[in-house]
Amino acid sequence: MSGTHEPPSIDVSGSLEVGESESLLFDAVLYPHRSLPPHGFAILMILVASVSFAAGVSFLLMGAWPVMGFFGLDVLLIYVAFRMNYRAGRTRETVRMSRAELLIQRHLPSGKMLSWSFQPLVVSALLAARGDGRSARRS
Numbered sequence: 001m002s003g004t005h006e007p008p009s010i011d012v013s014g015s016l017e018v019g020e021s022e023s024l025l026f027d028a029v030l031y032p033h034r035s036l037p038p039h040g041f042a043i044l045m046i047l048v049a050s051v052s053f054a055a056g057v058s059f060l061l062m063g064a065w066p067v068m069g070f071f072g073l074d075v076l077l078i079y080v081a082f083r084m085n086y087r088a089g090r091t092r093e094t095v096r097m098s099r100a101e102l103l104i105q106r107h108l109p110s111g112k113m114l115s116w117s118f119q120p121l122v123v124s125a126l127l128a129a130r131g132d133g134r135s136a137r138r139s
Helices: 038-061 066-088
Strands: 026-030 092-097 102-107 113-118 126-129 135-138
Touching: 038 066
Parallel strands: none
Antiparallel strands: 026 092, 092 102, 102 113, 126 135
């Protein structure tokens, strides 16, 4: 996990053919928000591992030695869950609209791309700002 939060450069290519007389009305690349940066994840894992190790040692000293393995297992499960979440965070969506087509492409971390194409005249979408500075989407 690198320390930078810059999105990767993206080569957007799809089925949307834009002629000289037809320009893009909307072109955006959407990334999922991740509130915990990689540095914060490292600190969190150190804290979780430290607390689990201390609790495991206390159980070991009381004679309940099998419990220590479960404390190691919970650290491993938390680590795997966060790694899966970070991998899912590499998903991006490209939204491109011209007068003739609305194209939505989802690029998965596995390299697979899902694509949906609509006629913009029959699709209705509203993006409105909320009071907390975030956006709300309605279709």
